[in-house]
Amino acid sequence: MTPLTRSARIAALAVAAIAVACALGPIIAGWFGVDGTSIDTRLGATPPSLAHWFGTDVLGRDELVRVLVGGRIALAVGLGGTLIAVAIGTAYGAIAGYAGGVVDGVMMRAVDAGFALPTTIVVLVAMAITDSRSLALLLPLIGAVSWLALARIVRGQVRALRDREFVVAARALGATPARVVVRHVLPNAAAPVIAYATVALPQVMLLEAFLSFLGVGVQAPLASWGSLVTDGSTQLAVYPWLIAFPALALGATMLALYTLADSLGATGTRGRPRTTSAS
């Protein structure tokens, strides 16, 4: 792998800093007697102050702690959904690519058909007809609609690797197809998979935020950046800080992840303009 560019290192640090803040911030705030759950309706919504850095919401809850705790959920759902998508996409793509022939043809046409299904509708319908609002269903569902692009990438990698000498040698030594794929082929396809996962992560986080906005995602008393933005958007003109901080947290995290993905070459949007010298 190529060494990371400067902007990619800054982006990686930013993601790490946001994750650490979300993990530890609420605990540290607790030492100072600030939490995101105690309700103080007489205080109500107050703009950012020294006591409450991000202000308080309509129920007088500290917005900073709510944003940090919401970040735990947003990042956990993003990470979990991405891991599920990577697992499904890798297994599916590896089987299709290694099997080849008719199996490959049928499996990849199914992926083509999957791209013609709108992912948000599928998740919405599934959440609605099961009448469930639990994260235990949301997480696998988000993963289950996000693996198609990865399956294509892994299949391409596996097809390129399956006839290389070291793979043929492993086969000749009597290794089973499963062992050949898992031990010899997939480790060599790891770089593009990791690069793709960094693009999938902000997209999965955005999908969760969308679903929360539409009312089928993260439910109260839990909150994610998506549901906090939703709450804030109804009182935007009166209490602008209630939408500004969660939206900034979500946007900054996505920005850092996209910057990282760009420098890993995962978005296919690298390339430098030719410097027009004399013309």
Place this chain on the structure above:
Amino acid sequence: MTRVVRRIVTSAIVLVVVATASFVLLHAAPGGPFATDARRSPAVARALEQRYGTGDSLASQYVSELAHLARGDLGQSLVRDESVADVIASRFPVSALIGALALALALALGVASGVAAAARGGWVDRAVRAGAVLALCVPAFVAGPLLIAWLSLRLGWFPPARLDSASAYVLPAVTLALVYAGALARLARAGMCDALGEDFVRTARAKGASERAVVWRHALRAGIAPAVSYVGPAAAAMLAGSFVVEKVFQVPGLGSSVVEAIAQRDYPVLTGVLVFYAALVVALDLVVDGALAWLDPRSRR
């Protein structure tokens, strides 16, 4: 020719798979559209089952659904006294108008800024790259309320909701276009960067073509190919109506009809919209393939 036939056959298969997937999705769940706690006489229940065929075996329901779809008959809404085709016919034009405006805006803004970034380099390139990635990071449910608060509540330029005047279409279209404009700018920039390094561009320069002619006449056709192949699925998503934009601006479009149908368990409407959406994706993919072949002769092979 055989390629066209093969594309049409695959498209038909995709539609059958989508219809099957939506059938499975809707019938896997417990509780049908008529499941209710209210007491209902057995005669009424039987009449409902007969009228809508919900009492038949799953296999025969599946076969009859596919047979109807093959004839272009999307069935009847279970909730409203309307056919599914009527629901789509009354809702789709609203979404499609907003979507078409957004598509035009995203194409103009995205492609122009992407091409300019690749051709000019320097600060133009940095500004476009930063703007494009920022556009990707501001979700519609943040951009929409912000635009309403600023342009309609503060400045009073546009109505905040309700589509009863021409100016009411501006904010939903802009909100919808932002993310796609960002993605298109990134793809057009990357494609143009590649194209400007190609041999045929060097040849054009060598024979003394002006920089403007090199960019617009020689490099553009090959350079915008990545952006054009993204337009297929993006246009389908924009035209079919975004749930988020339709919720923010209270637009009575196709997206909000899906949300209603889900709440009411109106299975025929859901299946109809899913199949309609898939047909839109497939049709736009065909158009995009044709456009790519016209743009870049090398892709015809």
